[in-house]
Amino acid sequence: MTTRNITCILCPQGCNLEVTVDGDSVIQVKGNACGKGKSYGAEECLDPRRVVTSSVKVIGGEYPLVSVKTAAPVPKAAIWDCIRAINAASVNAPVSIGQVIIENVAGTGIDVIATRNVAKSDDIVKEKICI
Amino acid sequence: MIEHDVVVIGGGPAGLAAAVAARQAGAEDVCIIERDKRLGGILQQCIHNGFGLHIFEEELTGPEYAQRFIDMARQWGVHSMLDTMVLDITPDRMITVVNNRDGLQTIKAGAVVLAMGCRERSRGALNIPGTRPAGIFTAGTAQRFVNMEGFMPGNQIVVLGSGDIGLIMARRLTLEGADVKMVCEIMPYSSGLKRNIVQCLDDFGIPLRMNHTVTEIHGKERIEGVIIAAVDQNRKPIAGSEEYVPCDTLLLSVGLIPENELSRSAGIQLNPITGGPVVDESMQTSIPGIFACGNVVHVNDLVDNVSTESAIAGKAAAMYDLGMFDESKAGIKVKAGPGVRYIVPNAINLTRVDDAVTLYFRVDNVYEGAVLRVSTDKSILFNIKKKIMVPGEMQHIKLKKSFLGKQGDISDIVVEVAGEAN
Ligand SMILES: Cc1cc2nc3c(=O)[nH]c(=O)nc-3n(C[C@H](O)[C@H](O)[C@H](O)COP(=O)(O)OP(=O)(O)OC[C@H]3O[C@@H](n4cnc5c(N)ncnc54)[C@H](O)[C@@H]3O)c2cc1C
Numbered sequence: 001m002t003t004r005n006i007t008c009i010l011c012p013q014g015c016n017l018e019v020t021v022d023g024d025s026v027i028q029v030k031g032n033a034c035g036k037g038k039s040y041g042a043e044e045c046l047d048p049r050r051v052v053t054s055s056v057k058v059i060g061g062e063y064p065l066v067s068v069k070t071a072a073p074v075p076k077a078a079i080w081d082c083i084r085a086i087n088a089a090s091v092n093a094p095v096s097i098g099q100v101i102i103e104n105v106a107g108t109g110i111d112v113i114a115t116r117n118v119a120k121s122d123d124i125v126k127e128k129i130c131i
Numbered sequence: 132m133i134e135h136d137v138v139v140i141g142g143g144p145a146g147l148a149a150a151v152a153a154r155q156a157g158a159e160d161v162c163i164i165e166r167d168k169r170l171g172g173i174l175q176q177c178i179h180n181g182f183g184l185h186i187f188e189e190e191l192t193g194p195e196y197a198q199r200f201i202d203m204a205r206q207w208g209v210h211s212m213l214d215t216m217v218l219d220i221t222p223d224r225m226i227t228v229v230n231n232r233d234g235l236q237t238i239k240a241g242a243v244v245l246a247m248g249c250r251e252r253s254r255g256a257l258n259i260p261g262t263r264p265a266g267i268f269t270a271g272t273a274q275r276f277v278n279m280e281g282f283m284p285g286n287q288i289v290v291l292g293s294g295d296i297g298l299i300m301a302r303r304l305t306l307e308g309a310d311v312k313m314v315c316e317i318m319p320y321s322s323g324l325k326r327n328i329v330q331c332l333d334d335f336g337i338p339l340r341m342n343h344t345v346t347e348i349h350g351k352e353r354i355e356g357v358i359i360a361a362v363d364q365n366r367k368p369i370a371g372s373e374e375y376v377p378c379d380t381l382l383l384s385v386g387l388i389p390e391n392e393l394s395r396s397a398g399i400q401l402n403p404i405t406g407g408p409v410v411d412e413s414m415q416t417s418i419p420g421i422f423a424c425g426n427v428v429h430v431n432d433l434v435d436n437v438s439t440e441s442a443i444a445g446k447a448a449a450m451y452d453l454g455m456f457d458e459s460k461a462g463i464k465v466k467a468g469p470g471v472r473y474i475v476p477n478a479i480n481l482t483r484v485d486d487a488v489t490l491y492f493r494v495d496n497v498y499e500g501a502v503l504r505v506s507t508d509k510s511i512l513f514n515i516k517k518k519i520m521v522p523g524e525m526q527h528i529k530l531k532k533s534f535l536g537k538q539g540d541i542s543d544i545v546v547e548v549a550g551e552a553n
Pocket residue numbers: 140141142143144145146164165166167171172173174177182215216217218246247248249250251270271272274295296299387390393424425426427431432433434437
């Protein structure tokens with residue numbers, strides 16, 4: 001049985017939660033001023049996840065980088081493996097928003113996708129009225 | 132001379148939402164003027180997620196949120212002039228612009244929406260003594276370098292100020308391999324979201340030093356270190372608490388100021404607290420036919436609120452251009468009472484309100500278990516009990532038109548905090 005102290009992030013109150021975990025189950029959550037804190041504390045202790053956002057090199061694009069994210073939250077423990085894979089990747093312009101940049105990143109079963117459009121550098125005509 | 136029905140200055144989320152709303156309200160020829168080569172404003176560099184929970188009910192990154200509005204603008208046939216800087220606006224809505232294709236030009240607008248956003252406070256506004264070496268950046272500049280241009284501002288980093296941009300950048304630079312030593316905050320509380328403190332600092336073991344500031348900068352060519360010190364209740368450094376922290380980069384995340392050079396030169400009345408134009412319920416400034424929205428009015432922490440508020444401005448601008456805007460005075464003044472730092476809008480004309488008017492405001496301190504009181508010059512309208520209010524989180528209250536209509540001939544609405552600061 002272990003006890004962990006974490007801060008609830010669901011509202012500015014930021015209650016200090018004391019979560020007691022036994023193996024795969026949460027025994028109790030203390031310190032939460034409302035019900036939301038209880039489920040947050042349990043989840044954050046059993047399976048903490050984060051969406052990883054970063055950027056990937058673009059070859060021949062109007063910008064040198066394209067912003068990317070994991071299409072769903074990945075386990076917190078896999079963040080650094082995701083970042084290493086993202087840093088090693090590159091993509092040819094043009095890139096469109098939603099395009100898969102890395103499949104199944106770091107074995108998480110989750111893809112890394114582009115979060116913006118990047119045109120080819122020679123496609124940018126210096127046009128005034130653009131849309 | 133070029134003419135447009137509605138001209139929107141600035142193509143960030145505020146300008147985009149205003150332009151779309153202006154088209155939807157019937158203005159035919161709506162044009163956004165943007166100095167950058169792309170639309171989207173500051174959101175282009177905010178690549179982290181957490182945008183759009185209220186409007187789209189999903190967590191988008193900044194560029195994704197912007198793209199949704201860019202797509203809408205395209206669908207609605209909004210025009211845009213990119214790479215074009217607005218230099219001047221006159222009270223009769225003549226707009227001077229410059230770009231390297233046509234040089235200097237004048238545009239006549241039926242109505243104008245100001246959506247120039249804000250900029251960051253820099254060291255000049257802060258007065259840290261010491262040398263002035265390279266390696267001092269605002270957090271937003273560093274954000275642009277890392278996320279859009281692809282280079283790192285430095286390797287050993289101290290962040291001054293715990294606003295959200297500073298917290299986001301502490302995580303971003305850590306993930307890019309930098310050693311972020313600490314975040315110093317002069318106040319006893321952070322203006323950043325709890326979520327960002329946990330996921331940007333705690334997740335990576337970056338210390339947050341409350342009641343601390345940077346008192347000296349060391350280094351000749353490049354910054355070599357800073358002296359930090361604890362501060363007392365009056366935010367004065369405490370002698371003997373100084374500590375030397377070696378670093379090659381200092382990031383400043385010490386607040387944003389609305390970008391209002393244009394508003395000032397047009398003679399628009401500004402609110403001394405927000406630094407933005409004084410506006411009424413339709414987001415009209417003190418000059419008829421010139422409207423304002425987004426961070427140029429007051430610094431928002433949720434882009435969703437920016438989009439909502441900007442749609443009001445865009446619609447009103449279209450009505451003005453079409454001659455359908457009721458130009459009678461906004462007779463009800465909206466005032467920030469004790470405990471409230473500022474409030475937007477500053478006046479209400481009930482005949483122009485469709486269904487309800489939303490008041491946005493910030494409190495001046497941390498309040499737990501306090502009561503928000505809304506009253507008029509005639510009576511107390513209601514009290515709302517609040518579990519917690521912090522200056523970093525914008526509050527809002529929605530007032531129904533039917534409810535206000537029943538209050539008789541009122542001249543003031545006051546929002547105040549009734550209760551003790553923490
Ligand atoms: C560095 C930084 C980081 C931020 N990070 C976050 C965040 O993580 N999350 C969040 O919710 N909010 C963030 N914000 C707040 C964010 O700015 C707002 O949520 C939102 O972007 C405001 O939209 P806006 O359209 O009012 O301003 P902006 O997005 O700033 O857009 C203003 C536009 O006007 C243009 N402009 C200005 N002056 C002129 C001129 N004279 N001529 C032509 N064009 C002009 C600018 O180029 C810009 O494109 C951040 C702000 C800054 C400054």
